[in-house]
Amino acid sequence: MGSAAAHADEIVEPRLRIAEGGAAGSQVALTLDACSGKTDARILDALVQNRIPATIFITGRWTRHNAGALAVMKAHPDLFELENHGLNHVPAIEGLPTMYGIKTAGTPDAIRAEVQGGVDSMWSAAGVKPHWYRDATARYSLGAVGLIEKMGYKVAGYSLNGDEGASLLAASVEKRIAAAKDGDVILSHINQPTHSAGAGVVKGILALKARGVRFVRLEDVQTSQTLDPVHMPKPLKTAAAVRMSSGS
Numbered sequence: 001m002g003s004a005a006a007h008a009d010e011i012v013e014p015r016l017r018i019a020e021g022g023a024a025g026s027q028v029a030l031t032l033d034a035c036s037g038k039t040d041a042r043i044l045d046a047l048v049q050n051r052i053p054a055t056i057f058i059t060g061r062w063t064r065h066n067a068g069a070l071a072v073m074k075a076h077p078d079l080f081e082l083e084n085h086g087l088n089h090v091p092a093i094e095g096l097p098t099m100y101g102i103k104t105a106g107t108p109d110a111i112r113a114e115v116q117g118g119v120d121s122m123w124s125a126a127g128v129k130p131h132w133y134r135d136a137t138a139r140y141s142l143g144a145v146g147l148i149e150k151m152g153y154k155v156a157g158y159s160l161n162g163d164e165g166a167s168l169l170a171a172s173v174e175k176r177i178a179a180a181k182d183g184d185v186i187l188s189h190i191n192q193p194t195h196s197a198g199a200g201v202v203k204g205i206l207a208l209k210a211r212g213v214r215f216v217r218l219e220d221v222q223t224s225q226t227l228d229p230v231h232m233p234k235p236l237k238t239a240a241a242v243r244m245s246s247g248s
């Protein structure tokens with residue numbers, strides 16, 4: 001069953017959308033990843049002050065060092081839905097050694113341990129049981145998607161990349177987020193307080209709010225998702241073999 005194995009190793013990028021607001025006006029879901037490191041208080045404060053709901057994906061390793069921010073999120077259950085970003089921020093990928101330079105889980109056992117480790121850390125640190133899982137790179141092997149769903153969790157993609165891993169400058173982040181359309185799931189980061197991007201997240205969401213766009217959390221709304229295939233470059237080994245056989 002070589003083809004079935006190859007199929008399981010196929011890389012996909014889940015594209016998640018929420019139901020459109022329709023006559024009631026546009027609605028979007030703001031999802032923020034807390035991968036590791038610290039908390040961006042600019043974003044957290046703005047969400048609390050402006051009463052903007054968000055879905056926060058937290059890792060075990062972020063949770064260990066951000067008890068204060070976690071307490072703020074827990075103190076506002078009407079605003080913050082907490083979901084699972086894994087124990088150690090590992091891509092749920094088999095069949096490839098790295099994704100964006102991050103070492104992948106590599107095996108079903110390692111994927112299970114990463115997902116379950118995140119679940120356990122959320123329970124012990126916050127008393128929360130997650131329903132959604134988003135891995136480190138928002139890319140998955142097809143086999144991993146099946147495995148995570150079998151564990152009882154929904155895989156959380158996105159439709160609008162707000163900050164490219166908090167790497168963009170504030171002005172372009174603001175522009176991207178302010179341009180969100182009805183039904184979009186926005187992805188940005190809440191763990192990079194020293195990056196310019198976070199200031200753009202705040203301005204972008206305030207622009208949406210000023211336009212009358214409503215913010216909903218993933219648990220409060222109907223969602224739909226497609227698994228978009230990602231075409232990865234061929235492994236180096238194959239390229240070398242091709243060069244050798246052509247005699248160059």
Ligand SMILES: [Zn+2]
Pocket residue numbers: 033034035085089135136137
């Ligand atoms: Zn992350």
